[in-house]
Amino acid sequence: MDSRAAIIERLERGFQEVQDSERFQDYLSTCARFHNYSAHNTILIWSQHPTATRVAGFHTWRKLGRHVLKGEKGIGILAPRPYRRTEEKDGEEEVIEGCYFKPVHVFDVSQTDGKELPAAPVTELDGSDDGLFASLAAIATGEGIALDRTPNASSANGFYRPGTIWVKPEASPLMATKTLAHELGHHFAGHVSGQCRGEQETIAEAVAYIVLAYVGIDAGSYSFGYLASWSDPKVFRAKLGEIHAAANRIIDGLETYAEAA
Structure with missing residues (x-):
């Protein structure tokens, strides 16, 4: 022991x-194009597509050499959009930072076709x-x-x-x-x-x-x-x-x- x-x-x-x-470096270069999804978005993905395994946006799939199949319905999630603005308060400028969420659509790999993705x-x-x-x-x-x-x-x-x-x-x-x-x-x-x-x-x-x-x-x-x-x-x-x-x-x-x- x-x-x-x-x-x-x-x-x-x-x-x-x-x-x-080299194999893992290839895998990582692919993973870098995928987002890490929050718990809330994970629930949204699961509720709309329970068997989803790897999801990404339309343009991300295109960069990976794959295309979304005709007629496939996107999976709705919320994408964070940070903002930064300046407001005047008591005669002084104050920087306000925050984040809002915008509805976007992603697609599971099963909804796409094209170049094979490297496996982990x-x-x-x-x-x-x-x-x-x-x-x-x-x-x-x-x-x-x-x-x-x-x-x-x-x-x-x-x-x-x-x-x-x-x-x-x-x-x-x-x-x-x-x-x-x-x-x-x-x-x-x-x-x-x-x-x-x-x-x-x-x-x-x-x-x-x-x-x-x-x-x-x-x-x-x-x-x-x-x-x-x-x-x-x-x-x-x-x-x-x-x-x-x-x-x-x-x-x-x-x-x-x-x-x-």
Whole structure:
């Protein structure tokens, strides 16, 4: 069993190598053209197109070498438009800054045709979880978290909401286990909506990798690429304290359950 420090070092090295690869650079150049959508816009997208996976505006798709299919209906969202104006107050000029939202339309990749888009360098995990899922589920229950595995239209492998973790029922045992560890990472790191999603995903996925590696399961084929798509080594290093703390909570829980068995 590797030490936690050795696992952290391997994790940082692994996703740095992914980021440096030519394939990932191509992927990032494409991702740069896509927006990061707010929670409200995510709900708007889901309510109008539940199976949407990658959305962008008409002109963005054209820049990517794809075109919107004739007759396709756009997905309505709200685009932020910052403003800055000067007002006079008590004889002095005061700069007023704010933001308003303008209705715009985007289209899912399934509504377009054209040049193939590069895929993220992430490989779904397959294989046995060696009973780890049940132990993680017990930790979730002990934290008062309801574990939901009912079918869902979401394209995600899982998600966390305070008090609830959903894990895709079709996922392989190992993928489901990694996902549950990831969502528990969100819980033990105290993540709530409205915070920087990139930082949250970096922490949660690093926690999942560490937890699985600690029990001898290598999730690098998925975690390295996932981390690289959300973050960079500087963010990773800046969040090491939070990553360690959350991972240790889960590992300590696993050891407690193992001793009681």
